[in-house]
Amino acid sequence: MSDNARILLVDDDRAFRRVYGKLLEGEGYEVERADDRPSAREAFSSGDFDVVVLDLMLPPDGSVQKGLDALSEMLSENPRAKIVVVSGAGDTQFAVRAVKEGAFDFLTKPVDPDVLLIVVERAVARTKLQRQVESLQDSLAASSPAGAMIGQSPAFENAVRMAERVARSDLPVLVTGENGTGKELMARTIHEHSPRADGAFVAVNCGALPETLLESTLFGHVQGAFTGAKTDRPGVFAEADGGTLFLDEIGDTPPSLQVKLLRTLESGEIHPVGADRPQTVDVRIISATNRDLDALQASGEFREDFYWRIKGAEIALPPLRRRPTDIPILAAHFLNQAAALSADGRVKTLSDAARSALLEHAWSGNLRELRHEMQRATVLVGERDVLEPEDFSFGHKVAAGAATPDTQATLHEKVEALERREIEAALVRHGGNRTRTAEELGLSRQGLLNKIERYGL
């Protein structure tokens, strides 16, 4: 079931390695075992693991702090690694810290085998999903990155006109807008229309990484700069040399890094962590935020000098609810995209009632939410070609929510609602393929079919 996903199982307890290793192998995973921190590091660096199950207390020293250090070394080597930490029952606070520092999840000993399997399966599924999304994004970007921005509403067209004007310059651009309004797509489009179009477009999320990791991600590091830095590694500034660097969630950048970024933007030089000398780079910066940078400045969280440096020009993307005339056009565009990825390739259309439902919805997740709704409906509607309001997730909420508001639902109803949501989401992830969905959820195919019928999915 696991497509031979690879697991690194790190624990000094031989019985734990034997029993849980066998358990995972029994599920079809390829398992490598390590019994202390040095061998774990070596195995981690030499193999591409989908998941690492890491005991925090390991020889040679048996210290939890060293276990946390090992975690951050692994994450700095591979920020996408899914690391599940295992701690003793009394060490929960360290486990929580580990998750804050980037661990995927934590388990406390004695580990329930079923829970281990579920957590590992979830981590493997997440890795696969990330890979799928990346390859889809790559193929979409390769097919027609620029010009893919759709919309005709005046608020959106203003933003596009501004983008056209700034694209030809090297001016730093700040793109603002709520989540999912298209800030990253706008940044890519500007890059594609700029004289740097032949150079790289590199995106980094400044809000997603802990401070030290963000610094080496941005500026790179040299071999030996910190424990675990086995080789020199270029940062995103170096990768984007000659091209464009997209700093997403710039409002979440820690103040100390704002200073370092400001220095780089002023001097055109980066200081890789641990390097003796700076390096010159030629990078255009486009930043984005969904936060109110004026308010962040007022509260001292965002430096004023940095603000003026990144905001050569500002492009404000309107939320979807302010561009209602674009909703049907965008819905049709996303339905086309969804059909291209669906099993039968048939494009769904909207009934009048479905179109009205889309216009009435608040779209707090903006275009991303709309795209997701259209993908979900394409998969779940089966052979029917015309979508109705009840095919949308919020269509359900209106109907079911009115009868049983959450606070009054029984535990059983809440569990059912959760089960239903998880099944729906897994079906969407697997493009409606029931065998793969059943595998991901740990159900038999027939068990899944029964639930699909019960919930009317």
Ligand SMILES: Nc1ncnc2c1ncn2[C@@H]1O[C@H](COP(=O)(O)OP(=O)(O)OP(=O)(O)O)[C@@H](O)[C@H]1O
């Ligand atoms: N004008 C548009 N036309 C077509 N698709 C769009 C448009 N704007 C955004 N999208 C699509 O909507 C989704 C969300 O866009 P994007 O990731 O650029 O938003 P964002 O504002 O950067 O999100 P976040 O704030 O969460 O980082 C993407 O799939 C993107 O391709």
